[in-house]
Amino acid sequence: MKSWLTTTDHKRIGLLYFWTAFVFFLIGGVEALFIRAQLARPENQLVSAETFNQLFTMHGTTMVFLALMPLSAAFFNYIIPLQIGARDVAFPRLNAFSYWVFLLGGLFLNASFVAGPLFGADRLSVAPDAGWFGYANLTSRQFSPGPNVDFWLLGLQILGIASLAAGFNFIVTILNMRAPGMRMLRLPVFTWMTLVTQFLVITAFPVITVALVLLMFDRFFGTHFFVPQGGGDPILWQHLFWMFGHPEVYILILPAMGIVSEVLPTFSKKPLFGYTVVVYSGVLIGFLGWSVWSHHMFSTGLGPIADSVFAGTTMLIAIPTGVKIFNWIGTLWGGQIRFTTALLFAVGFIAMFIIGGLSGVTHASAPSDLQQTDTYYVVAHIHYVLFGGTILGLFSGIYYWWPKMTGRFLSEGMGKVHFWLTLIGMNLAFFPMHFSGLLGMPRRIYTYPAELGVTRFNQLSTIGAFIIGIATLVFFWNLLRTRWRPSNAPPNPWGGATLEWAIPSPPPVYNFTVIPTIASRLPLWQTERHGPMTPLPDRPPAPIHMPGGSWWPMITAFGLPVMATGALAHLIPIVLAGAAVVIVGIYRWAYEPFEM
């Protein structure tokens, strides 16, 4: 137990990220099922308007910040050091700090579900209820007087710290900790996409941090950054939020694209088609991701020139995205494809992401978007991108790397049941949303009249959502049962080409007995010019020094929710106590010797 609380081993932290994010994924999924149950028929009374608004706000916030990002982070943690031939990340204790901040930030946000009585509310739940995008001026104290929006803004502020710390950590790790000979254009594509993602994190998160600070000042200290009566501008919030929010979309999708770029070559026994083009298009997507934010705001009246520019830049992003898809198909073409669950999910990713990408082009066109934005058509789009894309990609990664991470295979039979149920469920849930949206159903409505004529589409969506729920239970069982099964995974069960497959499953704490020297992009494969790498020795030839554990990252992280709780309750002493914990924690951490 203690060894897990104080661990600085990237592999253990990766597993902690995985299980924590998976639990939040289940919570976000249950929220989605409540939403779908409420919308299963017109004028339904299952949940109240207030509860529904909390559910969709928390569903979005949870899935983006507490499930998808940290599930990607589980792979960054576990796999990146192994892929680049390192013993750990550059800053192992900072890495532990990121995890604890993420966990505590997530618990803080979700505590709002039961914190009502503490704030004198007449209901149990005071969960955030202004949408995951928290548009001003609905979030001002005047229109959202309760603690709901405070939970949201303080929770996101805490989670941002975790993401930023991890972002810097992984950039330094990837740039500085590569094994000898691992040149940048020999990096596995997953590592490359992680690097691009982390640059997006460290540039995008400061923007939302600033926006949240301004909102905090508006709500706590009576400033008027977003309040029109005081000379502020609610549209400023939208610019700041989407300047973060659009890069965030690529923060969510690029890691999954990286996973698919690893899985397809392994299971078609062919190198990735157009490696450099796939890498550069990922970098280009990262850059372009910064120039499209206002396409979320076509209905706010930015004027025809701004609309044209942002429509144009948004369409440009379709090109590198399309190029990636063509290269993935090029990888499969001419290969020897083994239909493992990991491969099925990767192919499912491509097939579903195409749908999300194409519906994206229909709302890149600003005038066309005026009929689509804020309707279920857009809900369909984001779910084809984030479920059909990110989640299918992450599932592919889990089936691919689970033997490496735990030494145990997931059941392929159950995996295939999981895959088909997920694919059928998601199409049943999300495809009809295109229709309900275009037939006039706005997003974020807790009820709709039967006369709208969208009841049957909503029923299909609800059935689909519950099929996804069943699929996820099958998957959960598949994960759990590996815990009490004997270790059965060899070092390279799939015949992968990258370094993580050169070491035992699960790897020893020091990862590599000897840091290998890399001569090829596919070190474990026979290529035209290079034979496979010589196997590493079974035992380290010399003792390997690994850093010991530390309590201080966790203790420092603990100060942050204490500060946030003080702010929520308007109790300055608690804020100061939390700040003291953070300062003392950082101080002790900085002076702690490496040996324990």
Next chain:
Amino acid sequence: MPRGRIYFDAVPLVLAAVLVLLSACSGGGGPPHPQSIFAPKSDFSIDLNDLFKNIFAWAVVVFVIVETVLLIAIARYRARPGAPAPKPVHGHTFLEIGWTLAPALILVFIAVPTMRTIFATAGHAPEGALRVQVIGHQWWWEYRYPTLNIGAANELHIPAGTAIQVEMTSADVIHSFWVPALGGKRDLIQGRTNRIAFRTDSVGEYWGQCAEFCGTSHANMRLRVIVQPDSVFERWVDLQRAAPATPAKGSPAEQGQQIFRRSACIGCHTITGISAGAVGPNLNHVGGRGTIAGALFPNTTESLRRWIQNAPAAKPGALMPPQNLSGPDLDAVIAYLQSLK
């Protein structure tokens, strides 16, 4: 790997099943869709619809080609026992250039009409257009006709065949005015004025609702646009200009007027000559409206009773507090409101 084959063959079957299910749902005999974007009735909405159809056609072509190639790839190249190792192809320069240029070219065909439509639908009506101001409130719509000197709530009356210049703002949070048959949505933002312009020749009643999440009863912020022939519209304007009806002496409506005058109603609602509240809708001609409460309920005795007795129970978050009126008093107030044609 024979098992792989079974799984692969299921792909088209599943896709076919999904398509059949969907077409069964969307196919004939279904209910009408009063808020569909596919029945455009104005120059604005027809422009948007044409553009969408254009892009959608491209999307379908790309979808069919790419998904087909993907399916062919996984069908043709599944692993066979004893097959030789695949050729380690690393890429192909001309293919890369080709599949970069192809989507770029398609995007030109999408971008040009997009830019053209952006400028054509920028929201400026020609000279002589009828100006209508739309003001968003949590959770209802206020309309003002500055050149006609009248106002309305939730039901927007406009003449057919006349260009309409809509100017939008909000009294509180951000809302979005959306009537799919007549055009795309635009946000209502406090401190700003947004514009759309359109012209329709189709007389009829069109549904719309708020499209930007605006708080508790966002789902219940609905509206109607009633497009009328010129003569009918002019009669409606005359009616709105007229002073509110005076109830006959001794009628229940007259009694209702007395109760209205001395109850909390006057704090929020205007009835010219009786009260000057400015929080809720103007009630001068409320009896002539087809709906109440943000076009949520039909304007019937029963819904008026429910609404006045306990508005927040009928519409969550509604700012109108429950009114503690006795049965006969309530009936009288309803009679009065219904008399205000």
